[in-house]
Amino acid sequence: MSAKIAFIGAGIATSYTLIPFLESYEKEKYNSEIEIFIIDKSNDFFKGMPYGSRSGKSVLLIQDLKNFITEPHRTHFKNWLDANLTELVEEFIDNGGMYATEWAQINSPLYKKGEWDDLYIPRFFFGKYINQEVLGRIDKLVNAKKLTLTYIQKETVSITKEANNFQINFEDNTTISSDKIVLSIGSLPYKRLFDDTIGNNENALYIKEPYGLGMEKNMGQIASFINGRKSKNLKTKIAVLGANASGLEMIYKICDKLNIDEYDTSFKTLSSHGVMPDGTFDAVKAKQFSAKHLQSLSQTKDLTASAIAEAAHKDIDEAEKQGLGAATTVGIISKGFGALLPNLSKEELLNFACFHGNQIGRRQRCAGNHYLSVVEELSNRERFEHIKGRFHGLTESSDGLTMTFKNNDAPNSTEDSETFNIVINCLGSVDLTSNDLSPFFKDLIKSGLCKPNPSKIGFKVDENMQASENLFVAGPLLAGNQIEDKIFWHLEHCARIIWSSNVLAKKLQANLI
Structure with a gap:
């Protein structure tokens, strides 16, 4: 056997595909090496x-x-944490501020x-762990002369296919060829909200995405900007667009680096639902609450995805009327619709994955109190407000960046505006039909190598997780698909990525035989 496999994207989906794939490959008795290319524009190989x-x-x-x-996996990870505890915590404190020390x-x-189970641990702990796990398996096979591995730190601009061979083309006009490709490039790119050049760098700063340049580089820009205004006794108004994990992180990081006392x-945050993630679990009220609208569907014949979604939203509405947050009810409601999904036809299952799962999930966001306590502290000082509305536009004015937004989706809804000094885009990703989609994605679709599924955030795959022959998909781009007996409306959750990547490893192995 001889094969070349290229992994485009070197994050967690690639890592958890490689681990079982390489373990299986080591056990098999093959007479030739396998050649693997690991391609990523960043140097965060196997961390993402x-x-x-x-x-x-x-x-x-x-x-x-x-x-x-x-x-x-959790027990193995916890054993590694115990063995490396002192070094990890010291590194966390050294790189953080007062909140890191407090944690x-x-x-x-x-x-x-x-x-460890109840802790919201620093994320880089997991990155260091999984990097070591993958490298250990790679080194073992390389030393046994069963594997040749090449790292390529470049941005992929296109893929072409001739007969049974792929050509992967990079931004520097170089190419490589491969028999098989695993497309594992994470989430779709962030939405583009503002492309103009800032005219007044004293009054306006726009952060186009939390992680593109790197969180620390973004924080350097923000700190320099705020310090410049502080030296002139100027207040700084900050808008964080999106009440999601990355939005919370940006608020937390700014206050960690720039003490709110000083x-x-x-x-202000902006989101369509006007609700921040919840972190307070009420054990007593959880026992009293039931997903009665979902339960009422248990005996329904010819059940549809839309009926389940409607019932779920009614139960969330009821929870909100009772003052119950997502941390208390998410398990109950998720269990409620999860029990109904096996009653759907395959077509209706995919409808739920493509059209309804994410809409429910957006109303069930939870977060740790270590993050939320920062928002609470700001609120207590009357320095935080959540705006319910939809982003409409952003322009520079003499005082900063003026954001326009609508309070609801009604055709006659009024448009409001407010001016901020810093605007941070955490509104999430484009979809596969967006005009802002990168040329790489547009080319994949135009060539027919990949076809968006109805979710518009994932590619359609067959039972072998192929978008087309020998082009496999891993990670978030599997959204809107059924894989074996599970449907996925998103794959941002690490547990889902691990499960689906393990399935992909088996598909790849079978494909080589």
Whole structure:
């Protein structure tokens, strides 16, 4: 057997495809090497954006560890954490501010006893761990002369196919050829909200995405800008567009780096639902709450995805009327619609994955109180406000950046505006039909190598997880598909990425035989 496999994107999906794939390959008795290319425009090989240098070393998981990663992987990871504890915590504190020190002080009684499950740990811990896990398996096969591996730190601009061979073309006009490709490039690019050049660098700063340049580079720009205004006794108004994990992280990071006692900053977030993620679980009310609208569908014949979605939204509405946040009800509501999904036809299952799952998920966002406590502190000082509305536009004015937004989607809804000094785009990604889609994606679609599924955020794949013959898909671009007996409306969750990547590893192995 002889094969060349190129992984385009070197994040967690690639890592968790390689681990079981290489383990299986080691056990098989083949007479020839396999050649693998690992391609990424960043040098965060096997970590990816969330867990590598682009996110920095002082941000936390948005979930506690028990909900972040499943067994048996979690126990193995916890053993590694215990073995590397001192070095990891010191590195976290060295790279953070007062909140990093506070996190270590509050949680040390737990992690020193190996009790990690309920902790929202620094994300780079996981990046270091998984990097070592993959490299250990690679080194073993390379030393046994069963594997040739090449790292390519370049941006891929296009893929072409002739007969059974792919040509991968890079921005520097070089190319490589490969028999098979695993497309594993993470989430789609961020929406483009503002392309103009800033005219007044004293009054206006726009951050086009949290992690593109790297969190620390962004924070350097923000700190320099705010310090410049502070030296002239100027207040700084900050707008964070999007009430999601990255939005929370930006608020947390700014306040960690620039102490709120010392800097005159105020924050506003904008989101369509007007609700921040929730972090307070009420055990008593959780026992009293039931997803009655979902439960009422249990005996319904010819059940549809839209009926389940409608019931789920009614149950969320009811929870909100009772003052119950997502942290208390997410498990109940998710279990409620999860019990109904097996009653759907295959077509209706895909309808749920493509059209309804994410809409429900946007109303069930949770986060750790370490992040949310910063928002609470700002609110108590009347320096934080959440705006319910949809972004409409951004222009520079003499005082900064003026954002326009609408309060709802009604045709006659009024448009409001407010001017900020810093605007940070955390509104999320484009879809596969967007005019702002990168040339790389446009070319994949135009060539017919990949076809968007109805979700518009994922590519259609066959039962072997191929978008087309020998072009496999991993990670978030699998959204809107059914893989074996599971449907996926998004794959941002690490546990889902691990499961689907393990399936892909088996498909790749079978494809080589």
